[in-house]
Amino acid sequence: MTARGLVQLEKIVKKHGSFEALKGIDIEIRPGEFFALLGPSGSGKSTTLRILAGLDAPTSGRILLDGKDVTGADARARDIAMVFQSYALYPHMTVAENIAFPLEMAKTPKAEIAPAVREAAAKVKIDHLLDRKPGQLSGGQQQRCALARAIVRKARLFLLDEPLSNLDAMLRLATRVELKKLQRSLGVTAVYVTHDQEEAMTLADRMAVFREGEICQIGRPADVFAAPNCIEVAAFIGSPPMNLLTTRSTAGGVLIGGRHVPVAASLEAGRAVVVGVRPSAVRFDPAGIPVTVEVVENLGDAAILDLTLDGTPLRARYDRFPLPREGETMAVSFAPEDIHLFDPTTGRRI
Amino acid sequence: MTKATTLDVPVGGRADPARMMEGRERRFAAALLAPAFIALMATTTFPLLHLGWTSLHRMDLAMPFMDGFVGLDNYRELLGDPRFWSALGVSLVYTFSTVILQVVLGLALALLVNGMKRGQALFRIVAILPVVLSPAVVGMVWRTFMLTPEFGVVDYLSMTAGLGSHNWLGDPSLALFSVVVIHTWQWTPFAFMVLLASLAALPEDIYEAARIDRASPWLCFVRITLPLLRPAIVMVIIMRTMVALTAFAAIFTVTGGGPGTATEILNLYAYRKSFTELSIGYGSALAVALLIFTLVITGVLFALRRAK
Ligand SMILES: Nc1ncnc2c1ncn2[C@@H]1O[C@H](COP(=O)(O)OP(=O)(O)OP(=O)(O)O)[C@@H](O)[C@H]1O
Ligand SMILES: [Mg+2]
Secondary structure (H helix, E strand, O other): OOOOOOEEEEEEEEEEOOEEEEEEEEEEEOOOOEEEEEOOOOOOHHHHHHHHHOOOOOOEEEEEEOOEEOOOOOHHHOOEEEEOOOOOOOOOOOHHHHHHHHHHHOOOOHHHHHHHHHHHHHHOOOOOOOOOOHHHOOHHHHHHHHHHHHHOOOOOEEEEEOOOOOOOHHHHHHHHHHHHHHHHHHOOEEEEEEOOHHHHHHHOOEEEEEEOOEEEEEEOHHHHHHOOOEHHHHHHOOOOOOEEEEEEEEOOEEEEOOEEEEOOOOOOOOOEEEEEEOHHHOEEEEEEEEEEEEEEEEOOOOEEEEEEEOOEEEEEEEOOOOOOOOOOEEEEEOOHHHOEEEOOOOOEEO | OHHHHHOOOOOOOOOOHHHHHHHHHHHHHHHHHHHHHHHHHHHHHHHHHHHHHHOOEEOEOOOHHHOEEOOOHHHHHHHOOHHHHHHHHHHHHHHHHHHHHHHHHHHHHHHHHHOOOOOHHHHHHHHHHHHHOOHHHHHHHHHHHHOOOOOOHHHHHHHHOOOOOOOOOOOHHHHHHHHHHHHHHHHHHHHHHHHHHHHHHOOOHHHHHHHHOOOOHHHHHHHHHHHHHHHHHHHHHHHHHHHHHOOOHHHHHHOOOOOOOOOOOHHHHHHHHHHHOOEHHHHHHHHHHHHHHHHHHHHHHHHHHHOO
16 A cells, blocks of 8 residues: 555646647656645646546546556546635535535445544544534635545545635644645645645645646755746745846856856856846845845845845845845845856756 | 605705605605506405405306305305316326426436537527417417327327327327426426526536545436525426416317316316306306415425425
């Protein structure tokens, strides 16, 4: 049973008429992994999940579950549990009946259903709401009910489509932690769709970053954060996102604000490059490049400074108090290891 | 309309303007409502009361010298009248079978059409045709075009299928069957349209959830579609029952209640008694009995609708 939950998507293409929603996706998800599909709205995350679930058929490509080709198999045959973005609870059934439904369909003996339902409900802390109808639940409770319905049957794969997007910020944080614990305790493979990079960073073992029907990068969140492999990923991951400055290279460095800044990578001089620096990696150094403070966004324990460096905007995280005033002049510097370089024509990392 | 002219009279500056507006609006509303209300009273409530009053009289146009108040005699006679009980039975069979057929066929058609990707609009238009026809016209069409022995479409099909030619409307055992079919033909599209609209309004994602939960198509239907359609189905049953109980025109034109009393529903019996046999007092009692009967059944159906 150890290999249960291995997922392989091979060259999945999905067309809606002439529009290509997915342009050839390759993903391999290991058993027991928490895998996130991350990307902006409309990038094809839900499409991928629905194809994986068997709700939609791909135009071409193969889907393998535990090594077996299930491309032509219906959702009913795939032994998958799913939490829908809209929850999709059965409105005429109580919470208990909703959770019991997958068990009844699996012809579980009656005597085993009630305890299983109670156990699943207790895991997501809705065991006091079993007699309510979905219409009488709050958004968070409905989401928990959908979660309970998914975990009550021990499916080999657990799909979640933005399950937290309808919750308020507090509940989202709390549920996020619980979700991770739950997945760990069940030991089940989970595929999690989100457009919230923070959610993906905190929850996922690995993630795939989508953009316009393609995968830009697959890897551990920390690796993707540390070394985004293209401009799009760099701009998407991190909050606030990475600063991207178009400039030229010099011998062993790049030009920023008219000054030579050394970089770790070796570059031929005089080529056009995009320099990426995370706001948290901008160092304040009196001997550095002069910048003007335009706006100060105070976050309480730190601030985001909107600066202009030689006419181009630059955002920096600043955590020394007192904070600078708007209009003040400061100076910044960049460490070579903090500088990401991208090719402006291909968008790839250099 | 003297009421309307008072609206133009200025009421003076001392009254509270909001109150004044409200009073004016209410008077205006009453003035607008009055004609319709009076017309409604004159055409529904008054005839109903008059009917009840008449049913307490002996009123026989064939023997006008016997006319007079008889109290509940008509009702006493009715309870001992085998033709009344037979008509009641026919009414029940007619109502029960037509309503069941309409709901079952209408639901089946709605499920079929709802699953179609194209051509739904065409079906909706075709479906509305029988409904907008007058039942009398429908009756005539069926009597001449469809059911005539040897020449009618249905009889021709029956002969082709090897079932032989039948006197569809003249044979007492077939006549009731025929009028049930005619009513079902005309009104199934109504059930179809109502149920199709409700089906189309059901959320799609729960069917996807059911697929994920590995429910077979049949269980999806029984456990999800049927319960969610229940309000619409009950509504169709109530509306169609009320109409079927008081059906008249189609049967009247097709069989006139015959042969004998084979298709004589209560409504038709009341009509025949009043206007063929000219016993208006007894006919009124029959009509009141039908009214009570309809009210009781409707009440039961509404109670069932509220229950769970
Ligand atoms: N039935 C359809 N017909 C045509 N285009 C579709 C259809 N379904 C999805 N698309 C398109 O496919 C693309 C990917 O859609 P998808 O639902 O996978 O996006 P997503 O990444 O889940 O976005 P979101 O975060 O907004 O949910 C979108 O551009 C969408 O417009
Ligand atoms: Mg989506």
